[in-house]
Every structure is written in C-alpha cells, then in structure tokens.
Amino acid sequence: MKVTVGGSLKLAFRPWVEGLEHVPAEGPAILASNHLSFSDSFFLPAVLDRKVTFIAKAEYFNTPGIKGRLTAAFFKGVGQLPVDRSGARGAGEAAIKSGIEVLERGELFGIYPEGTRSPDGRLYRGKPGGLARVALATGAPVIPVAMIDTEKIQPPGKVVPKLMRPGIRIGEPLDFTRYQGMEHDRFVLRAVTDEVMYEIMKLSGQEYVDMYATAMKRQIAEAAKAEKEAGRAARAALAQAEKEQAAKEKAAERDRPGEQRSEP
Structure with a gap:
C-alpha cells in the first residue's frame, strides 16, 4: 500500500525534497514536522524509503460500512496508528505510549508538535507533552521537518486538489540524550520543544506565533x-x-x- 500510494503521489505532485541524508537508514528516529495540511502525513512518507508511523484519530479506523473499511485499510497501509482521542489526557498518554513502542521497534515515528494543523499557514507554539516526552524516554534523535506549500494543494472547502509541487526540507538530527530521565520536568520539556520548533521555523521560513x-x-x-x-x-x-x-x-x-x- 505504501509503495502504491507513495508512487502515485510522487508521480502526480512531484514533491521536491532537501536533506534526505539526515534520515538514518536504520534505527529509531523521530520526525517532528510543522503541520499545514491533511496530506502532510502522506507526502513525507512518500519521499522516504523507510516506513513512518503517525498517530491518527481512531474514527478513521472504526467507521462502519464499506467506505469506513476502505478508509481504515488506506490509513493502515500508509502507516497511520489509531489513537482514541475521546479524552484529552488519555489521548495524550496513548499517543506517547504508541510513539515509544514504535521507536523501541527501531522504526521512524512522525509527530506534529503543534498538535493540530495551522489555521493560517503560520507556525505555532509546540506542545511539550508528546514530542519531548517520547524523545527523552527513548533517547531517539529528533529530526526537524518542514512541509512547504502543502496547504495550497487542497485548501479548506476545495474538493479537487490542485496539482502543484509541494516541498519537504529535512534538518539535521537533534540529540537530547543529555536530558534523559528528566521527561517529567516541565521546564526541560518546554526547552526541548522550543528548540525543535526553532529548527522547524528556520527550515520552513514561517512566521512564528507564540501561542x-x-x-x-x-x-x-x-x-x-x-x-x-x-x-x-x-x-x-x-x-x-x-x-x-x-x-x-x-x-x-x-x-x-x-x-x-x-x-x-
């Protein structure tokens, strides 16, 4: 499924990418990206040789009917992992647990530190709970990623996507092992998250909003x-x-x- 979806996306949209050499050929790593579009979780895996697992709403996997089963099969095929978000705290803990499990298997884990898509194309403050806790609990390197122009492909309200070339910039891995064992220190979590967001901002060129x-x-x-x-x-x-x-x-x-x- 990944080969089929990825190949189709690359053929149709021809995304350009910089910094592929920063993604390790093997071993665990966290891909921390800005979030402009629903399609971000598809374009990033499409340009990589390795599988990337992202967290997705459980509703995508348990909707009844033929359409629901097709949707679930699609999301599973592109590496999406279902998490029940019915309770904010429970959802956060489930996402962290899932991320740690992915990394402990030596795989790539994708995460959006902003927690949701940008409402206006600007880069917003990263939430310290998920990314930083997973990074400090596993010692996995954090690779900042910037998605470019993906929000222009299918703006809100548009059914048919616009055929254009989105971009992906991948930065150098960030090592936070110096903070291991401190994943419950809120000041450390904030510092780690802010450092990652700063690198994403440099890669994306987005205006940063401190909220x-x-x-x-x-x-x-x-x-x-x-x-x-x-x-x-x-x-x-x-x-x-x-x-x-x-x-x-x-x-x-x-x-x-x-x-x-x-x-x-």
Missing part, C-alpha cells in the same frame, strides 16, 4: 460566531426599522385628509 494553534482556532471560531451574531442582529434591526417605517407611512396615509371637492 498554541488550538487557542488560535478557538479565537477564529469565536470571532466568526460573533460576526455571525452581529450580522443576524443587524439584519433584525434593519427589518424592525423597515417595519416601523412602513407602519409610520401607513399611519400618515390614513391620517392625511382627503382632497376637497370643488362646488359646481
């Missing part, structure tokens, strides 16, 4: 909701004003004296 992408998405959603409510209120006020004006005009018409008839 979580999830918080920005909430702000955008709240602003959209407020704008919608303001529009609804404005329309209601306009309708009321028109109604009142119509009532005034009707009253004025009713109260206007009739024309005097002239005497013969």
Whole structure:
C-alpha cells in the first residue's frame, strides 16, 4: 500500500525534497514536522524509503460500512496508528505510549508538535507533552521537518486538489540524550520543544506565533460566531426599522385628509 500510494503521489505532485541524508537508514528516529495540511502525513512518507508511523484519530479506523473499511485499510497501509482521542489526557498518554513502542521497534515515528494543523499557514507554539516526552524516554534523535506549500494543494472547502509541487526540507538530527530521565520536568520539556520548533521555523521560513494553534482556532471560531451574531442582529434591526417605517407611512396615509371637492 505504501509503495502504491507513495508512487502515485510522487508521480502526480512531484514533491521536491532537501536533506534526505539526515534520515538514518536504520534505527529509531523521530520526525517532528510543522503541520499545514491533511496530506502532510502522506507526502513525507512518500519521499522516504523507510516506513513512518503517525498517530491518527481512531474514527478513521472504526467507521462502519464499506467506505469506513476502505478508509481504515488506506490509513493502515500508509502507516497511520489509531489513537482514541475521546479524552484529552488519555489521548495524550496513548499517543506517547504508541510513539515509544514504535521507536523501541527501531522504526521512524512522525509527530506534529503543534498538535493540530495551522489555521493560517503560520507556525505555532509546540506542545511539550508528546514530542519531548517520547524523545527523552527513548533517547531517539529528533529530526526537524518542514512541509512547504502543502496547504495550497487542497485548501479548506476545495474538493479537487490542485496539482502543484509541494516541498519537504529535512534538518539535521537533534540529540537530547543529555536530558534523559528528566521527561517529567516541565521546564526541560518546554526547552526541548522550543528548540525543535526553532529548527522547524528556520527550515520552513514561517512566521512564528507564540501561542498554541488550538487557542488560535478557538479565537477564529469565536470571532466568526460573533460576526455571525452581529450580522443576524443587524439584519433584525434593519427589518424592525423597515417595519416601523412602513407602519409610520401607513399611519400618515390614513391620517392625511382627503382632497376637497370643488362646488359646481
């Protein structure tokens, strides 16, 4: 499945890649990438000779029906690992456990430190819980990765993807073994995460925003909701004003004296 999907993506989109030499031919490593598009988890594995395992929502694997089974088969084929995200803390722990298991098998583990896709193409603050804890628990090197222009291929609301060349820049591995055994120190976790995000920023050229992408998405959603409510209120006020004006005009018409008839 990986060969089929990867080959099709490479043929159709011809992604360019820099820094392939930084990915080890064998042994465990963490690929920490920015996250611009749903397709990031497909383009990165497509340019590598080794399998990369990413975490994916469990819903992709347990949806009933033929479509659900095909979706599950596809995600399994491209190396996606299901994690139940119904509870935030439980989901985080499950993702960390899964990542450690992948690395202990000597494989590549892919992770998005931002925790979700960027809402506007900028790079957001990395969450310290997952990436740093997995890196410190396993001693695996962290390889920063920058996805370039993948968000332009299929913007929100577009069904048919645009045929264009996305890019992938892979940086030099980062060694955090000096912090091993300190995976529960929040200051160390923050420092490790920030160092990785800085390298991703240099590779991607993105503007950095020192807040979580999830918080920005909430702000955008709240602003959209407020704008919608303001529009609804404005329309209601306009309708009321028109109604009142119509009532005034009707009253004025009713109260206007009739024309005097002239005497013969």
